[in-house]
Amino acid sequence: MALVVNELITNALEHAFEGRPEGQITVSLCAGELYHTVTVSDEEAGFDPGGAAKGSFGLRIVQATVQDRLHGRLTIRSDGAGSQVSFDFKNE
Secondary structure: HHHHHHHHHHHHHHOOOOOOOOOEEEEHHHHOOOOEEEEEEEEEOOOOOOHHHHOOOHHHHHHHHHHOOOOOOOEEEOOOOEEEEEEEEEOO
């Protein structure tokens, strides 16, 4: 899980605030009975999630780790208000 969160924060630091002196990255954990959800969000201008998933080696590692090791699901949303990447994993 730490590898996934680290990669998502690194991506946000590298891409979210280009041309801006500052911004905000938020990491949250929502604990559930069967699954927990971690969300990393930022205030960037947005990107094409489909194109990013195909072109980014780091994002491919994140997706594979979430699916294969955490047996979870990765969700990416991005628009003009920012980007949000969430993944869930079993509560074991």
